[in-house]
Structures are given as structure tokens and as C-alpha cells.
Amino acid sequence: MALNPAQSRPGLLMVNLGSPDSPTASDTRRYLAQFLHDYRVIDTSRWIWCPVLHGIILRTRPKKSAEAYESIWHEPAEFPGDEAPLIRITRAQAAGVQARLGDGVEVEIAMRYGNPSIGSAIDRLREKGCTRIAVLPLYPQFAGATTASVYDGVAMALEERMDVPELRFLRHYYDDPRYIEALAQSIETHLEPLDWTPDVIMTSYHGLPQSYVDKGDPYQSECLETTELLRQHMGKTEEELYATFQSRFGPKAWLQPYTDKTLEAIPAQGVKKVAVMMPGFSADCLETLEEIAIEAKESFEEHGGTHFTTIPCLNADELHLDLLADLAKERLLNGWL
Structure with a gap:
């Protein structure tokens, strides 16, 4: 039986770019293929771009990129774990925002490319009874290749679903x-x-x-x-x-x-x-x-x-976590809490 939105808790989905699953050439190739297939990232005609991407870039770049990821995989040290730094830090940010928002909101993270995917994060929120989902792209400045691509990613994750949640979406916060x-x-x-x-x-x-x-x-x-x-x-x-x-x-x-x-x-x-x-x-x-x-x-x-x-980036600094939680409350969750 479908949940009444008034009886469900809202979900907050914090989305960043993403990283390979491991610092290996195979995982890096898979990640780059998804990233570089996004038309908002590379707007060249697919007739021109795909032969270049598959014939040259995905044959040569993954090994070099994997070596670069390997060199920083366990940095910064204050965020331990065996995932890429970006993902580990985003998890810490989500935990800090969850603590500030309390039990009235379910917070999940997703990556536009790679894992955890937007679709899987939406599934987790729906399993927790969230019929209203607020999307917080972790990009202070808007760009088509980042923020708008997150919007596309959410739409693609929902396009084959019969029951779509109510959605809100943050555009930017560069001037806050x-x-x-x-x-x-x-x-x-x-x-x-x-x-x-x-x-x-x-x-x-x-x-x-x-x-x-x-x-x-x-x-x-x-x-x-x-x-x-x-x-x-x-x-x-x-x-x-x-x-x-x-x-x-x-x-x-x-x-x-x-x-x-x-x-x-x-x-x-x-x-x-x-x-x-x-x-x-x-x-x-x-x-x-x-x-x-x-x-x-x-x-x-x-x-x-x-x-x-x-x-260092703002990462999980206290002021940054305060800001993200306040943005969620003021611009995304207002009226839902």
C-alpha cells in the first residue's frame, strides 16, 4: 500500500560527481566511460566523439588515471576507509548533516557517475518510506556539466518508475x-x-x-x-x-x-x-x-x-556541515518538516 506523503518522512539526497570503485584500470575505465558519455560533459556529436572515446581515450587514459587515484586513494587520513576520498568525505558530510537535521529526515548520498548510484539511493529512501525527496547537488556554483547533469541523473533514475516521489532541487549556493x-x-x-x-x-x-x-x-x-x-x-x-x-x-x-x-x-x-x-x-x-x-x-x-x-576543501568542517544542513532546511525541506 502506498504511503500517504503526510505520514512519511522526507528524504535528502546529497549528490556529488563520483569516483571509480577501485584505483584499477578496469574500474577507472568503467567510470570514465559513464562520465565521458554524458552529453552535458562532452557536447560533441556522438558520431565524432564515440570513436575517439572508445578507440583512443578508453584504451589509453584509464591506466594513467588509475595510477593517479592510487596515489591519493587513502587521503585525507582523517576520513579512513577503502573508498575513494570523494565518497568517504561525502559519507562524513551526510552523517554530519543527518545529525543536524535529526530523525525527521532520511539522508542518503549518491554519485552522478559510479557508485553509490542515484537510482540505488532513491531506492533506499523509498524503502525507508520517503515519498518526498529533496536533492542537494554538492556543487556551490551551477554548471550544466555538474548540477544540471544531476537533474538529468535523477530524471533517468525515475523514468521507468510508475510511482515517482515529489521532488525539490537546489540550484546553487555560491553567494550564500x-x-x-x-x-x-x-x-x-x-x-x-x-x-x-x-x-x-x-x-x-x-x-x-x-x-x-x-x-x-x-x-x-x-x-x-x-x-x-x-x-x-x-x-x-x-x-x-x-x-x-x-x-x-x-x-x-x-x-x-x-x-x-x-x-x-x-x-x-x-x-x-x-x-x-x-x-x-x-x-x-x-x-x-x-x-x-x-x-x-x-x-x-x-x-x-x-x-x-x-x-583543503570544506569537507566535513563544522561550518560547512552547518551550511549544508541550513540550506536543506531553508531551501529544500521547508514545509516538509
């Missing part, structure tokens, strides 16, 4: 003052014990093809607004705190300035001490722990930099 405060406090907390002061603080966001923004994606403007709000909050100048974009892929022009090229160039300009934070990532992952903390640091030092530090 509590998010900006959490970022500022994380910077101060990380820099305070260092015996040196950075010449600049670089906010590095995941890149996006320039063509996506040209078509109307608001991601770039929301990233730049995040950095501007953070700059104002901390009383920094544009020379002391600025934005760059990392993780570009393929031959297209991506959002600039590029993080790696900037880090290679600034030592020659007298900027020898750098702190990098990644405000677009709600949890540390391959792009923060390996691409920035390892690869970018090595490149910066090879080009003359002397001091480099990576500021």
Missing part, C-alpha cells in the same frame, strides 16, 4: 554569506600555523570549455562572483586573491586563466609563495589531492616557486 564565511575561515585556519605568508591566494575552479559559457552556461560568472565575495570578505586586493581554472581536457579553448600556466608564470614575476584553494569542490578528490597538491606544486617549484600550500 555562510559559504563565503566558511571559505574565509578555512583559509585562516590553514594559514595560521605556517611560518610563511603567501604572496597570493589562488582560487582554482574546475574548468569548462569556453563554448559552454558562450552558449549561456552561468558557471564562469558564479565562480568569479565567489572569488569577489571572498575577496571583499577578507579585505584582499585583486593582486592578493584571484581566480584561475584547472583540469582542462581536449583541444577546445577552456575558461582562462589556466591554473597550471599561471603557476608556471608567476615565479618569474616575483610571486614565490602561493596558497591554492578550490572553492568549487565541496570535498577533496583527485582534482585537489593529486592535480593541485602534487602535480601543480611540483610544477610551481620547478619554475622557481619556493613555498606552496594547498588549502
Whole structure:
């Protein structure tokens, strides 16, 4: 017998990007295949893209990517377990949000690609009697390739079901003052014990093809607004705190300035001490722990930099958990509790 919505508890589904099931080439290939088949991620014609993806990329990239995952699989140490860092941290975030929301809400996590899948998480919520589900994508800034893709993933998970839950969906939270405060406090907390002061603080966001923004994606403007709000909050100048974009892929022009090229160039300009934070990532992952903390640091030092530090993502910091719980209560669960 179907549950009366008034008699059921609402569910909160916290969704992040995802990771392979293990740092092996086979699991990484399976994960990349799902990720890179998403038209919101790669909008090239399938007639052009699929032969490239299956004939070249999925034959060559999984081994290298698996090695990168292996190098950071058990980091950060404060989140123990044998899953990828992103998943372990998301579980910790969900536990913190569940504690703040109490027994009136059922909280589950899902990954847009890989496991635990969106469909399986919805099943778990339905098994717990949730006929109303609020979806919280863990992306502060909206992008078609991230937040909108979560929307697609939820729709695909429900498309063959006869009984669909009532849904609510969070779009962004890049300009919430509590998010900006959490970022500022994380910077101060990380820099305070260092015996040196950075010449600049670089906010590095995941890149996006320039063509996506040209078509109307608001991601770039929301990233730049995040950095501007953070700059104002901390009383920094544009020379002391600025934005760059990392993780570009393929031959297209991506959002600039590029993080790696900037880090290679600034030592020659007298900027020898750098702190990098990644405000677009709600949890540390391959792009923060390996691409920035390892690869970018090595490149910066090879080009003359002397001091480099990576500021961890907000992860399960208390202010971050407070923010996520408040967002859920105010913008998703209002009237359901």
C-alpha cells in the first residue's frame, strides 16, 4: 500500500560527481566511460566523439588515471576507509548533516557517475518510506556539466518508475554569506600555523570549455562572483586573491586563466609563495589531492616557486556541515518538516 506523503518522512539526497570503485584500470575505465558519455560533459556529436572515446581515450587514459587515484586513494587520513576520498568525505558530510537535521529526515548520498548510484539511493529512501525527496547537488556554483547533469541523473533514475516521489532541487549556493564565511575561515585556519605568508591566494575552479559559457552556461560568472565575495570578505586586493581554472581536457579553448600556466608564470614575476584553494569542490578528490597538491606544486617549484600550500576543501568542517544542513532546511525541506 502506498504511503500517504503526510505520514512519511522526507528524504535528502546529497549528490556529488563520483569516483571509480577501485584505483584499477578496469574500474577507472568503467567510470570514465559513464562520465565521458554524458552529453552535458562532452557536447560533441556522438558520431565524432564515440570513436575517439572508445578507440583512443578508453584504451589509453584509464591506466594513467588509475595510477593517479592510487596515489591519493587513502587521503585525507582523517576520513579512513577503502573508498575513494570523494565518497568517504561525502559519507562524513551526510552523517554530519543527518545529525543536524535529526530523525525527521532520511539522508542518503549518491554519485552522478559510479557508485553509490542515484537510482540505488532513491531506492533506499523509498524503502525507508520517503515519498518526498529533496536533492542537494554538492556543487556551490551551477554548471550544466555538474548540477544540471544531476537533474538529468535523477530524471533517468525515475523514468521507468510508475510511482515517482515529489521532488525539490537546489540550484546553487555560491553567494550564500555562510559559504563565503566558511571559505574565509578555512583559509585562516590553514594559514595560521605556517611560518610563511603567501604572496597570493589562488582560487582554482574546475574548468569548462569556453563554448559552454558562450552558449549561456552561468558557471564562469558564479565562480568569479565567489572569488569577489571572498575577496571583499577578507579585505584582499585583486593582486592578493584571484581566480584561475584547472583540469582542462581536449583541444577546445577552456575558461582562462589556466591554473597550471599561471603557476608556471608567476615565479618569474616575483610571486614565490602561493596558497591554492578550490572553492568549487565541496570535498577533496583527485582534482585537489593529486592535480593541485602534487602535480601543480611540483610544477610551481620547478619554475622557481619556493613555498606552496594547498588549502583543503570544506569537507566535513563544522561550518560547512552547518551550511549544508541550513540550506536543506531553508531551501529544500521547508514545509516538509
